[in-house]
Amino acid sequence: MRARTIILTAAAALSTAALACFAASAIAAPDTIDPVADAKAFRKYFTDKFPKVKLNDFVNGPYSMNADMRKQWEDMEQFPPYEFALEAGKEMFSKPFKNGKTYADCFSNGGIGIRQNYPYFDEKEGNVITLELAINRCREVNGEAPLSYMKDEMASLTAYMAYTSRGKPMDIKIPNDPRALAAYEDGKRYFYTRRGQLNFSCASCHVQSAGEHIRAETLAPALGIMNALPIYRSEWGGMGTTSRRLVSCNSQTRAVPLEPQSDEYRDVEYFLSYVANGLPISGPGSRP
Amino acid sequence: MSTIRNMALAAVLLVLGGGPALAASEADYKAALAAAESAEKDAATLRNRWTTTESALAAAKKAAATGDFEAATASAKQAEALAKASIFQASSEKERWKDMEIR
Amino acid sequence: MASTIRVRATNSGDTTVVQALIQHPMDSGFVKDAHGQIIPPHFIQQLTFEHNGKTVFLANWGPAVSKDPYVKFSFNGAGKGDDLKISWVDNKGATDTTTAKIQ
Numbered sequence: 001m002r003a004r005t006i007i008l009t010a011a012a013a014l015s016t017a018a019l020a021c022f023a024a025s026a027i028a029a030p031d032t033i034d035p036v037a038d039a040k041a042f043r044k045y046f047t048d049k050f051p052k053v054k055l056n057d058f059v060n061g062p063y064s065m066n067a068d069m070r071k072q073w074e075d076m077e078q079f080p081p082y083e084f085a086l087e088a089g090k091e092m093f094s095k096p097f098k099n100g101k102t103y104a105d106c107f108s109n110g111g112i113g114i115r116q117n118y119p120y121f122d123e124k125e126g127n128v129i130t131l132e133l134a135i136n137r138c139r140e141v142n143g144e145a146p147l148s149y150m151k152d153e154m155a156s157l158t159a160y161m162a163y164t165s166r167g168k169p170m171d172i173k174i175p176n177d178p179r180a181l182a183a184y185e186d187g188k189r190y191f192y193t194r195r196g197q198l199n200f201s202c203a204s205c206h207v208q209s210a211g212e213h214i215r216a217e218t219l220a221p222a223l224g225i226m227n228a229l230p231i232y233r234s235e236w237g238g239m240g241t242t243s244r245r246l247v248s249c250n251s252q253t254r255a256v257p258l259e260p261q262s263d264e265y266r267d268v269e270y271f272l273s274y275v276a277n278g279l280p281i282s283g284p285g286s287r288p
Numbered sequence: 289m290s291t292i293r294n295m296a297l298a299a300v301l302l303v304l305g306g307g308p309a310l311a312a313s314e315a316d317y318k319a320a321l322a323a324a325e326s327a328e329k330d331a332a333t334l335r336n337r338w339t340t341t342e343s344a345l346a347a348a349k350k351a352a353a354t355g356d357f358e359a360a361t362a363s364a365k366q367a368e369a370l371a372k373a374s375i376f377q378a379s380s381e382k383e384r385w386k387d388m389e390i391r
Numbered sequence: 392m393a394s395t396i397r398v399r400a401t402n403s404g405d406t407t408v409v410q411a412l413i414q415h416p417m418d419s420g421f422v423k424d425a426h427g428q429i430i431p432p433h434f435i436q437q438l439t440f441e442h443n444g445k446t447v448f449l450a451n452w453g454p455a456v457s458k459d460p461y462v463k464f465s466f467n468g469a470g471k472g473d474d475l476k477i478s479w480v481d482n483k484g485a486t487d488t489t490t491a492k493i494q
Contacts, residue, residue: 041391042390045390076461079412079461083397083412084414084459192386192389193381194377195336196338197340203388207388207390238458255336255338256338
């Protein structure tokens with residue numbers, strides 16, 4: 001009994017010491033937030049890992065990773081399944097609110113061809129503003145009820161707005177403001193943090209296993225993964241928002257999802273969009 | 289007298305042994321549920337709850353509603369273990385996320 | 392109301408390639424809603440493509456076909472400027488029809 005207690009205590013002490021050492025060495029890692037360096041390294045990781053994939057093609061997710069899937073997708077793009085959502089989105093976008101104003105009044109350039117600027121950091125508010133959030137703010141300012149971030153209407157609207165920006169390079173700005181840098185860093189941390197009982201981080205699938213299979217799906221590379229959103233998923237039988245994708249990714253790792261458009265989700269969108277700067281908007285996308 | 293004392297002693301030892309020999313009571317369930325819910329509350333503060341913890345909690349409550357405190361207590365204890373694991377995950381990932389970072 | 396049928400028919404020589412996208416829920420009748428109630432079956436049973444009064448493509452569908460079905464096929468004997476008539480009937484007796492010009 002005595003010997004066992006001694007051994008147990010010693011083991012505990014050793015592991016605490018080991019943890020302390022590990023923690024200390026981890027803290028010694030660089031402290032400055034350098035999005036430019038991050039983006040460069042991020043890009044290099046994927047272009048090194050997939051030398052045959054053209055840089056701009058990463059935005060096509062699994063289709064940049066698998067030739068057979070690509071062929072099927074190219075066929076589908078001749079007559080895309082998201083046509084109905086696009087048309088619905090266009091109609092919604094042009095329909096005036098009860099007070100006579102339209103979405104065009106809330107966005108620069110009337111909301112056309114501006115999707116690539118989202119998310120942006122609002123320095124007045126100190127927050128990351130995503131396109132979905134901006135749409136609901138527009139609605140509320142004009143006396144309309146906000147749309148669910150998870151349902152068809154928001155998906156159709158963002159699909160239409162993304163479509164008007166197709167081909168334009170992602171253009172996310174991080175102002176020289178410590179709050180913006182902190183939001184970017186928070187998003188980056190969220191991306192790499194393991195969560196859920198399955199203990200996956202976003203990176204587990206979209207960095208370490210990009211191009212490989214998870215069950216029957218081919219995993220998209222994280223580079224440019226925001227550029228195709230919102231996406232028409234055959235699995236969903238319809239168009240789904242960025243919020244929906246983030247929420248479902250969470251539950252797929254057995255993590256209880258956060259509220260749509262939570263700080264963490266907006267921040268991770270900010271991070272992922274920024275590191276894909278220069279890559280073209282390919283939304284709305286279609287996926288298996 | 290001695291026999292009864294022995295039996296009482298045996299009963300106490302059995303309970304302390306923690307084996308399933310004695311069925312869990314409603315009190316056991318309530319204690320287990322309280323511990324599980326408290327841990328899950330901490331996990332919620334860390335914004336790192338697991339879906340499986342939630343379903344174990346739900347299963348515990350469902351079993352308790354039918355009077356099956358054996359199963360209810362087991363589920364509640366599992367929920368507590370899962371909640372604690374999710375808390376551990378959140379704390380350790382505070383530094384460990386950097387291991388996965390592309391630099 | 393806008394047509395549920397989007398169609399594109401392209402002719403080259405004797406062959407016409409037809410693509411059509413049809414807006415329809417195609418509920419199989421096997422899926423339950425959030426309240427646990429079966430969503431009743433609602434799907435296209437017959438889809439017909441006609442050229443010069445002759446049926447060039449006939450599909451007899453059932454619950455296995457997914458929402459917003461897409462069809463692609465080719466046939467011979469038509470030319471540019473010809474009419475192609477598409478119609479469907481579903482299990483509730485609803486129908487829609489449209490005519491497209493072969494490009």
